[in-house]
Amino acid sequence: MKLIVAVIQPERLTDVKNELAKAEVHLMTVVNVLGAGRQKGYPETYRGIIHEVKLLRKVELQIAVNDAFVQPTIDAIIRAARTGAIGDGKIFVLPIEQCIRIRTGETGNVAIG
């Protein structure tokens, strides 16, 4: 069991969801996040003052999968989120110690899917 955490450009979210669906990954949590990477910020102006936005708006996906789905999930995210420009984002893969479905009390591999 792994937790895949992917930080992507907000505008790639729709494509990423579609690619994940093709890889039969349907369960996910999506969070609005602010973050700083190697991409430079964008300027905002308000009443004539230019304001360099340091933290950029990103979208973070949290996807818990069984081991067999780890690589297909990563591939799907990369297929949809890669533009080749700085700021495409990062994917982290973390081990999951335990997973419990609240409704049934099921645990482990059964509870994830």
Next chain:
Amino acid sequence: MKRTVLPGVLRGIPVIAGAFLAGIALHAEGAGGPDIAAQLTNAKVTMDTVWVLVAAMLVFFMNLGFGMVEAGLQQAKNCVNISAKNFVVFAIASLAFWFIGWGLMFGDGNGFVGLKGLFMLSGADNSPATGDAYSGVYSAIAWTGVPLWAKFFFQLVFAGTAATIVSGAVGGRIKFPAFIMFSVLLVGLVYPVTGHWIWGGGWLAQRGFWDFAGSTAVHSVGGWAALAGALVLGPRIGKYNPDGTPNTIFGHNMALATLGTFVLWFGWFGFNPGSTMAATSEDIARICVTTNIGAAGGTLGATFLAWVMLGKPDLSMVLNGALAGLVAITAPCAYVGVGASAVIGLIAGMLVVLFVPLFDKWGVDDPVGATSVHLVNGIWGTLAVGLFAAAPYAGGEGQPPLGLLAGGGFGSLWNQLVGVVAVGAAVFGVSMLLWVVLKALIGIRVTKEEEMRGLDIGEHGMEAYPDFEMFTTK
């Protein structure tokens, strides 16, 4: 807007009221005799002018309503952009209509366009003189006895209304400069030319085409221009699935849209009753009521049909329904009874609920339903004159012929249809051309990245809700 509705004695009522005021003055001065006629005329001019200007101010207030409706029905990430478009468009309309629009629309000329006194109302004019006493180059609007600047201001806010219809339909993807350019051309050239046909003594007016306050002259014109823009731009990203089925892209603030619709309903009490351009008591009171009943019919027609068709009384449809009723009653408001206005409104509200999904199906992405409201119901309201116009508001001197349902036959309906088709073909054709030329010259659509992130940051460098968290994609 054209011609008086009730001839003779009923038009005299404000004069009687004026006589009362003038009588007080006369009594105080102990005067009498030949001055009375002049004083009565002055009192009538004053009352008419005040009425026309107050009505025009109400129509100006409709800009606020349009801004709120359109902002509410678009996404939060495009809120600054849609607000900015709604705000600058009235400024554009003011300058463009003053510079050339008025002259093209009301200047004496041929059946297709005004040619005299084109620029900045520079032509000769002795308003408020009317009829045979009038000498000047704006004779098509010399039927109303108010000063030239009152005529201009009232017509200007109408031109602004036509222009502001476009902004919602092209929302969420149009470049700000492209919208500005199009608005200048729409108010400066397109609207005044078709307006000349209808209200400027042009060929449609001569044929017997009747559009009291502008279902065609204002709303259909804006609707056709909006449809052309939405078609040339293409749908917003995410509006359609790969198999062509439409998705919902929710508006971000339904309370704002609701308040805006109330403001529009309120403003319409200037739009329709004010189009008498005279404080003719009987007329303005009745038109106020037909306008209100039309809106009420539209609201309930849409509520009912949305409930039946969609399973829930969708508030966005209910609001569109109110506006549909108002647009539809705009042309016939002075020529029909109150009962007919309820029927016209009910049908209008149902038309909106039918056409919003149809435009979606046809691939027209119109985020605020401007085409279903202003175009479809502009057409419906115009045709309704040929159906419902009835005595004593029709069939007499200076009135439209009786409609089909009042026993007038198909003649009037046919004339109305010719006007609908002619104005539609002209405005849609020219608008398509303008949009395509603008696309080739300066580009009309923002980049994919900008559209996804929102036009607020891309076009204006700021956000509407900087302290709130929001999803730009879902």
